[in-house]
Amino acid sequence: MRITPYHRIIAVAAVLGVLSSCAGRPEGVLIPTAAASVSGTSKVDVLVATTRRPSETPGVLYSGERGAEPAITEIAVSIPPDSAREVGQVQWPKKLPANPDKEFATLSVTPMQKPQAHRWLHDHLPKSKRVMVFVHGFNNRYEDAIYRYAQIVHDSGADVAPILFTWPSRGSIFAYNYDKESTNFSRDALEDMLRTIARNPEVGEVVVMAHSMGSWLTVEALRQMAIRDGRVSPKIQNVILASPDLDVDVFGRQIAEIGPKGPHFTLFVSRDDRALGLSRRISGNIDRLGQVDPTVEPYRSEFEKQGIVVLDLTALKGGDRLNHGKFAESPEVVKLLGNRLIAGQTVTDNDVGLGDRIGAVALGTAQTVGGAASVAVNAPISIFDPATRRNYGDQVDRLGRSVGNTVETAVGR
Template identity: 50%
Template sequence: MAAWTVGWRAAACALMLAVCGCARTDGALTPVAAGAAGTDTVDMLVATTRAPSDRPGVIFNGERGAGLSFANIVVSIPPERAPGTIQWPQQGRADPARDFAVTTLTPVPRSGVLDWFKNVTDGKARRRVLIFVHGFNTRFDSAVFRFAQIVHDTRADMAPVLFSWPSRGQVFDYVYDRESTNYSRDDLASVMRTAARSPYVSEVVVMAHSMGAWLTVESLRQLALQDGRVPAKVSNVILASPDLDLDVFRRQVMEMGKDRPRITIFVSRTDKALEVSRFIAGGVTRVGAVDLTQPENLAQLEVAQGIVAVDLSALQNGDALNHSKFATSPDVVQLLGDRLRAGQEIEGAQPTSGAEAAQMVGATVGSVAAAPILIFTGGAGN
């Protein structure tokens, strides 16, 4: 036990050093007046199982709440900013001219959720919805601003819904965070079911990062077991750097049944955060760090139709840990935006079967053709 503890703390300390530059003070979500010239806005619905906070500008903390809470948050995006980046308020209140800033923060009762979906249709008959589930070590303010950045940079014309579960935002609270995802399974399933049943929604796409992928896949599995299938409107699931046991993931997907959504996985063999997770998990391969060049890994994925794995290992632009390339790499953000706007699958081609589908591709992935991307499409089984 002592050796395990020393090893885990050493690995976690290395991870902490890599992210220490992201330290921030509280209060980033304190609402400010809108109106800065050239800014854009992202109007999102937030569903959270976090406990409310009485600290100004924090809104929800990392502890577990008594139930599911909803809020409408509007985030202002400054005009001069590189894609994939978040400009955090430095001190005191945010300045919308240079910072991400909250301009509207309104609690939403459960009875008002359907009205929110209705109001964001902008006169259209129905609208597509994007649900985002954040990962491990994520404070509430980080989840809000990261999702606002993704929605803005992808330019996807979708109604944004953030599902935020109780993460303490501390690197040593991995186990607490993991249990918090289990705590939140019913609630995420409820949010997905509510969106799918809304007459104002035409399609639901779910995007999950890191540990949030475990929560997402488990909630989808739960919906399938409870309702007989995943709701038909839940058409696509995007798992970015999923912190998921490969063996467990394969069984979860099969237990969703044949009427399951298409699943796209963004992986990287150089993901430093998932190296730590693998150490904690006793050396078991994480889905987000799977090596697509190894036949045994392809065999795990090829049993199910509708699974596409996109290997981003060779991409150099992104975060220092190679754990958030889906949001921080301008190339991948553009790829995501192109596909989300068009309602297309990520690889943009007809699925092929088996290990022969693993190949180096170029034009298939459009905007990232200059970088080697390894794509695998499963389909040998059911």
């Protein structure tokens, strides 16, 4: 048999499927545990909206198939004491019932209608009046999305009311096209949910964070809102796209249609993301947004023009073999999410461990600063911030001249 590019892609997909498999996890982890809360554990209450079809399997709740109508559920998750777990990791139960001392456990599952969901939001809004909506990515089951988001909320310490939007993913590496069409299926539902949250007079700000293929769904929903309403709601101030599985050309059109009054975008990218590498091959070898190098053209100029901040995680060691989940599994990134990004604050070199050095990648001056820049380039997280480029341009010029003068003096001697 002749080996074609298609067969190679299937072979790669099979390998990635093995690497990302969830073998050993018990089915039905969303069956509430009867155990009382254990000392030292934490509880995260998440409001979950879904376009999935209900499942008849106990503890699964919703399948990967598409539902007739969106459904809402409140789910409380217990997280083990910090001494028993690593930040950035979900400790899945090895068997049921889960052991709350060492594993994530489901405490309660409460189906809701819209009036009850409004009441939940009233009761869970923090003093910041900030809501964070999370949209998961490709190859996620219902329980995957819930436990992952509970982990992000807990580990980041985010001061938010957490809402999860979970769309019909079959949770299979071989269901890429089905999952992609499921995001299209879910655009109206996400748009409607975001509009409803933003129109709530008690809500002050909405942050949207999306991972992988969920980025396509998120930006599409915002684009639709901008077209339908004339602009994205001003309460939706910040959008964080982690490892976005999004065609760069399509993203450019989406941003243009959202318009200049749209939310501020922050991207997490990583050039060693193996999952996005496969997606690129499947999608006609067009760059995926989550794999670009923000310091090279045309991306550098486009990001600067649009005011998009990019955090390059390529040098950061990933917690998974695909390097696709660094945003949630890296303690450094989770800390950034909670301390700065979710609050809509600017991330600086100090936040990523560069001290008072100028971030060469953030400023786009690695080629001019010389040895001083190499230290910053080798940092685990590099920032490309257009505002930083503008604000510190003169400072960089002075530093470049200083380095040049030092070299000239040394040569003269």
